[in-house]
Amino acid sequence: xxxxxxxxxxxxxxxxxxxxxxxxxxxxxxxxxxxxxxxxxxxxxxxxxxxxxxxxxxxxxxxxxxxxxxxxxxxxxxxxxxxxxxxxxxxxxxxxxxxxxxxxxxxxxxxxxxxxxxxxxxxxxxxxxxxxxxxxxxxxxxxxxxxxxxxxxxxxxxxxxxxxxxxxxxxxxxxxxxxxxxxxxxxxxxxxxxxxxxxxxxxxxxxxxxxxxxxxxxxxxxxxxxxxxxxxxxxxxxxxxxxxxxxxxxxxxxxxxxxxxxxxxxxxxx
Numbered sequence: 001x002x003x004x005x006x007x008x009x010x011x012x013x014x015x016x017x018x019x020x021x022x023x024x025x026x027x028x029x030x031x032x033x034x035x036x037x038x039x040x041x042x043x044x045x046x047x048x049x050x051x052x053x054x055x056x057x058x059x060x061x062x063x064x065x066x067x068x069x070x071x072x073x074x075x076x077x078x079x080x081x082x083x084x085x086x087x088x089x090x091x092x093x094x095x096x097x098x099x100x101x102x103x104x105x106x107x108x109x110x111x112x113x114x115x116x117x118x119x120x121x122x123x124x125x126x127x128x129x130x131x132x133x134x135x136x137x138x139x140x141x142x143x144x145x146x147x148x149x150x151x152x153x154x155x156x157x158x159x160x161x162x163x164x165x166x167x168x169x170x171x172x173x174x175x176x177x178x179x180x181x182x183x184x185x186x187x188x189x190x191x192x193x194x195x196x197x198x199x200x201x202x203x204x205x206x207x208x209x210x211x212x213x214x215x216x217x218x219x220x221x222x223x224x225x226x227x228x229x230x231x232x233x234x235x236x237x238x239x240x241x242x243x244x245x246x247x248x249x250x251x252x253x254x255x256x257x258x259x260x261x262x263x264x265x266x267x268x269x270x
Contacts, residue, residue: 004092007099023106026076027263030228044067044069056081071264072268086185098220099150108222110225110227114207116234117230120239127258134183137185138185139212157215172266179228189243195237205230
């Protein structure tokens, strides 16, 4: 995707014309989490297809709308639909919504995702606070010529997942576990041998999203916080069972009420 800065500005101008107030917080919902919208006071819905250059997701449960809404009286942007590398988008294309957030001066990005649990202490449906990632995807959204208007050529990732925000979460929910997320390209789920490898190299969770968005958000200077719903157990190998998208969505839906309550508490302190 060429001229990202100009295209993001054009898309941001379109969005800003649709609403009276621009939120400073963005939220991206993962697979099975669009049910969270039922608990949000909706101010405005903007179909992705209306926004210049915006990609759309073909994944079931992603509704493809940019929502402006209130959670606990805090105004937020919500990306109700996430694009994935396995759908055929480049990582530059699928992270374009984050560039639009950047153009709209969003300062804080909260993401959720559904993932497989590589840590044997996790249980299905548990919400994990992501503290770091391992990028196993074959592309990086920052690859290519750097536009200094978007960020530094070599952004530091030593605190890619805001420690300040994670401390705030742990004050609200002291028992929450933290973990390392591994980004795989998909769409095939990982093999038992791959799960074992990812566990061995330090992965606690594995999924097919999030990492590109986190890289771009850090490049853009945003504070990032990620919640991952461990929807299926992937380690040890003898505990692995066949997994369907429907099962992933069902588990994510069951955990969404807890997740929205957690996000609601956190927004009070932002």
